[in-house]
Amino acid sequence: MHTNRRRFLAGTAATAALAATPLRGATAAPPLSQLFDQLVQEQLRRSPEGATQLGLDKGPNADLRAKLSDQSAAGIASEQALTRAQLKRLEAVDRSALAREQQIDLDCVLYTRRSAVAVQAFDFGGSSYGPSPYVVSQLSGAYQSVPDFLDTKHQIATKGDADAYLQRLQAFGTQIDDQTQRMRHDAGVGVVPPDFILDLAIEQMGKTAVPAADALVVRSIARRAADKGLGDDYGRQAAAIYAANVLPALERQLTYAKTLRQTATHDAGVWKLPRGAEFYPVALKATTTSSLSPEEVHKFGLDQAELLSARLDGELKKQGFTRGSVGERMAALYKNANQLYPDTDAGKAQAIAYCNARLAAIRAKLPTVFDRLPPYSFEVRRVPAQTEAGAAAAFSQSPAIDGSRPGLVYFNLKDSGDWPKFCLATTVYHEGLPGHQLEGGLALSNKDLPLIRKISGFSGYGEGWALYAEQLADEIGMYDEDPLGRLGYLKFMLFRANRCVVDTGMHHFRWSREQAIQRFVEQEGETPGFAAREVDRYCVNPGQAASYKLGHSVFVGIRDKAKAKQGSAFDLKAYHNAVLRYGRVPLDVLQQIGDAWVASV
Numbered sequence: 001m002h003t004n005r006r007r008f009l010a011g012t013a014a015t016a017a018l019a020a021t022p023l024r025g026a027t028a029a030p031p032l033s034q035l036f037d038q039l040v041q042e043q044l045r046r047s048p049e050g051a052t053q054l055g056l057d058k059g060p061n062a063d064l065r066a067k068l069s070d071q072s073a074a075g076i077a078s079e080q081a082l083t084r085a086q087l088k089r090l091e092a093v094d095r096s097a098l099a100r101e102q103q104i105d106l107d108c109v110l111y112t113r114r115s116a117v118a119v120q121a122f123d124f125g126g127s128s129y130g131p132s133p134y135v136v137s138q139l140s141g142a143y144q145s146v147p148d149f150l151d152t153k154h155q156i157a158t159k160g161d162a163d164a165y166l167q168r169l170q171a172f173g174t175q176i177d178d179q180t181q182r183m184r185h186d187a188g189v190g191v192v193p194p195d196f197i198l199d200l201a202i203e204q205m206g207k208t209a210v211p212a213a214d215a216l217v218v219r220s221i222a223r224r225a226a227d228k229g230l231g232d233d234y235g236r237q238a239a240a241i242y243a244a245n246v247l248p249a250l251e252r253q254l255t256y257a258k259t260l261r262q263t264a265t266h267d268a269g270v271w272k273l274p275r276g277a278e279f280y281p282v283a284l285k286a287t288t289t290s291s292l293s294p295e296e297v298h299k300f301g302l303d304q305a306e307l308l309s310a311r312l313d314g315e316l317k318k319q320g321f322t323r324g325s326v327g328e329r330m331a332a333l334y335k336n337a338n339q340l341y342p343d344t345d346a347g348k349a350q351a352i353a354y355c356n357a358r359l360a361a362i363r364a365k366l367p368t369v370f371d372r373l374p375p376y377s378f379e380v381r382r383v384p385a386q387t388e389a390g391a392a393a394a395f396s397q398s399p400a401i402d403g404s405r406p407g408l409v410y411f412n413l414k415d416s417g418d419w420p421k422f423c424l425a426t427t428v429y430h431e432g433l434p435g436h437q438l439e440g441g442l443a444l445s446n447k448d449l450p451l452i453r454k455i456s457g458f459s460g461y462g463e464g465w466a467l468y469a470e471q472l473a474d475e476i477g478m479y480d481e482d483p484l485g486r487l488g489y490l491k492f493m494l495f496r497a498n499r500c501v502v503d504t505g506m507h508h509f510r511w512s513r514e515q516a517i518q519r520f521v522e523q524e525g526e527t528p529g530f531a532a533r534e535v536d537r538y539c540v541n542p543g544q545a546a547s548y549k550l551g552h553s554v555f556v557g558i559r560d561k562a563k564a565k566q567g568s569a570f571d572l573k574a575y576h577n578a579v580l581r582y583g584r585v586p587l588d589v590l591q592q593i594g595d596a597w598v599a600s601v
Contacts, residue, residue, distance in 0.1 A: 032093060032102055036109065036452045039086055043455075046070075046079055053153050054455055055400035065154075066164035068171040071142065071178040073185065080120045087113040104582050104589065105453055111586050112456055115286045122279050124191040126182070130287040130459060130544040133270055133279065134193045135182045136253070137540040138200035138390025142175040143208050143250060148384055151220040155404070162225045162234050169217055169238055173245030180253045187260060190274045195264040196513060197539055200390040202257050207386045209250035212239035216386065217246070268513040268539050269506040280507045284543035289460040289586035290550050294508035297546050301500025304549055305523065308494040315490055319483055330491055330525025339420035339484070348382055348413040351424065355380040355411065358428045358478075365476050366434055371573050374441025377406040378432055388414040392537055393530060394427050396436040401444050401454065407437040418530040422484040426492050429473040435466035443583035457584040459544055464551015464587070465579075467496055471556070494524055496552070499545035502535065507542045554587050555579060558594030565598060574601070 041061075044051040048064035051057040057065040070078070090110050095103055119131040126135035134140060150169070156162050186192070193201070212218050222235025270276040270283070284294060292300065313326050321329045333339065341347040356379060366373055376399040383391045391412050399407040409431040413419060429435055439462065444454050470489055473479075479486035502519055505511035513535055520531035538545045558579060563570045578597040585593065 032098065032106065033450070035089060035093065036105070036450045039109070040452045040455070042082060042086070043452075046082065049149055049153070050455070053149075053397075053400070055402040055404050065161070066167035068142075068146065068168055068175050071175050071182065073178075073181065075178070076182070083113055083116045083120060087117055101448070101582070104585065104593070105450055107589055108458075108583075108585050109452055109456070111289070111458075111589075118282050119286055122275060122282070124186045124189060124273075126179075130541050131283045132540050133186075133191055133273055133276075133542070134197065134540050135179050135186065136201060136257070137193055137197050138204060139392070139537060139540055141201070141253075142172065142179055143205055143253060144387050144390070146172050146175065147208060147216045148387065150217050151384075153405070156221065156224040156228060156230075158228075159230055162221060162228075162230055165221050166234070166237055166241060169221075169241050170245060172217065173241075173249040176246070176249035176253055180249070180256055183253075183256060183260070192260050192264050194268055194513070194539060195261060195266050197536060198257055198261040198264050200536060202254065202261065203389050204387060205250060205254045205257060207389075209247060209254055212242045212247070215239075215242055215246075216384075218242050266513070267510075268516065268535070269508070269510055270542050271507060271510055276507075280542055284504075284507075284546065287459045287541070287544040288547045288550050289458050289588065290546075291588070292550070294504045297500050297550070298504040298509070300553075301497050301504070301546070301549065304497035304553075305494060305501060308490065308497055309523065312487070312490045312494055315483075315487055319487065325522075327522045327525045330487075331521075332525070333422065333484070333487065334417070334420055334525055334527060336420070339422050341416045341419070341421065343416040347416055351413060351416065351419060351421075352380055352382055352411065354421065355409070355424055355428045358425045359409075359432050362429060362473060362476075362478055363433050365478070366438070369472065369476060369572050370434070370438075370576055372442060372577075374407075374438060375445055376403055376437070376441045378409065378437045378441075379406050380409045380411065380428065380432065383410045383412040383414075388412050390533070390536070393418065393533060394431055396431040396440075398437070398440045398444065407432075407441060409437070412533070415527070415529050418527050420488075422482075422488040423492070424488070425478065425482065425485045426470045426473065426489040429478070430466045430470050430492075433469075434472055435469035436462060438469070439465045439580055439584070442580055446583060449583050453583050458586050459547040460551040460554075460587040461584040461590055462551075463547040464549075464553075464555050467493070467548045467552040468555040471552075491524055495520070495526070496548040498523055499534075499538070500549055503538050503543065503545040506535075506538060513539070551587060554590055554594070558591070558598065561594070561598045562601060566601060 044056055044061055044064065047069050048057065048067040049069060051061055051064045069075070090106065090113055093106055095106060098106060125131070125133040126140055132140055136143070150165060154165055154168065156165060218235065218238045221238045222232070225234035226232060265272065270280050273279065281294060284297065285291065309326050316326065316329050321333065323329070324332070341351045359378060359380060394409070394411050397408045397410070399405055409428065411419060411427070431437070443449060446454065470492065474486060474489055479489065498519055502511070502516045506513070506516050516535045517528065517531045520526040520534065521528060559575055562575055579590065579594060582593060
């Protein structure tokens with residue numbers, strides 16, 4: 001999943017330093033390399049799940065395959081202390097003695113630790129797509145993440161793999177109880193999710209807290225162990241562990257969530273929390289890596305929405321849609337029977353097949369605009385039914401670094417009406433190629449990037465690039481025979497501008513959930529269900545929703561500068577090489593990299 005975590009370099013002096021410092025040569029500074037290696041190892045030991053997802057639970061870290069991360073109060077305190085210690089070690093490095101690329105590496109890693117320290121100063125909550133005030137919600141918590149992790153990420157090929165699975169299943173119960181204790185801690189300091197967030201979490205917990213015979217974590221190992229010729233006993237052992245440890249822990253968490261629900265308020269924003277007014281700017285900066293204030297982000301979103309709405313209006317008129325507001329015309333298009341897949345398992349399979357066809361179609365065109373493509377395979381899947389009630393509308397998961405697992409794009413098809421055909425392609429390009437999976441895959445396979453850079457990321461960069469990728473898909477002709485698809489692309493661009501408005505609206509300007517949902521419905525014709533799931537996501541991940549359009553503006557701004565300077569000599573491949581070369585970086589650093597490149601061409 002996404003690991004997105006920043007304050008930092010600024011001004012022309014920093015840009016000049018980037019341009020003037022020599023490139024990394026064969027003599028990399030051993031102290032920095034060793035420090036990065038130490039930090040990676042510490043990170044893997046803290047997150048066995050991350051080690052498995054990356055395919056790094058091997059060799060000296062093979063024991064991690066049987067573990068889950070420590071979610072206890074002691075584990076959280078240990079992680080906070082480790083972050084502070086890592087920051088101290090990083091700040092001791094003499095930046096001026098490093099080559100240009102090493103400086104960028106150091107700056108990026110420093111940014112992650114400074115950001116983490118700032119977030120951890122608020123001793124509550126956890127994380128899902130970014131800093132979250134709520135350790136358990138519809139998007140966060142072991143109850144919903146571990147079953148999918150064990151089923152899709154923990155590979156079973158040998159008896160040792162199956163034994164490790166059982167150990168992780170045992171740890172699953174402990175992790176749930178530890179998070180329930182964290183919920184109690186947070187409630188004690190006045191941090192409780194809104195009532196509607198608890199409703200979603202309770203619904204999903206209820207679907208997870210089922211008898212052993214119906215539990216995904218039991219059925220998964222029973223099926224896969226049998227397929228590998230390991231016999232039937234693993235299914236029986238898993239059922240016993242689940243019944244004795246996991247199900248009781250799930251029921252305890254479910255009971256406590258219902259207790260919290262009795263007195264939970266309906267206020268959507270973090271402003272309602274103790275120190276909430278302080279927390280939001282920290283979360284906004286941590287996720288976007290932009291230094292803009294909530295007020296500035298809100299105005300930026302309003303301005304961009306106005307421009308994009310006018311553009312969408314023009315495209316709608318070209319297609320003969322002339323009556324009503326932009327939102328009303330898009331809402332009517334959402335109801336077009338020719339654009340809807342049946343709301344059945346078969347219909348949803350058709351939608352996924354269409355998405356995989358779009359992924360293959362654009363992959364064939366990418367060599368025309370990129371010098372290098374990632375070596376991994378990619379595919380689109382449906383969000384598992386047991387988590388679709390609260391899951392994001394669509395999201396991406398990176399491949400294993402060794403290629404043993406493909407990069408995955410997930411669509412939430414709880415209601416097929418939320419995903420008419422004209423909206424699917426642009427999301428495939430965003431989450432898949434040339435979006436997240438391309439830039440992430442290039443970073444993972446980049447031999448010049450230290451491992452610590454490959455496995456960390458910044459939402460402002462990652463989401464900004466993915467939104468630029470949607471624009472690029474249009475520019476290379478993916479909608480030449482699909483004009484309604486272009487409407488979907490522009491509609492989602494407008495959606496990202498409105499995210500800036502809605503996120504700051506709820507968390508800074510005290511908008512209600514209903515007010516936020518209504519903005520999406522009226523402005524873009526969103527279905528109420530889609531809009532509600534998105535708004536609920538922003539409630540538990542404050543700031544992250546603003547990453548997309550803010551990041552996009554930096555990528556496009558750098559390209560526009562180069563075009564203005566070079567005119568007909570502008571080389572799109574060279575631009576892509578320049579902004580992708582260093583992997584994910586904070587937006588301030590991306591701007592400096594871009595300015596240095598434009599100055600050099």
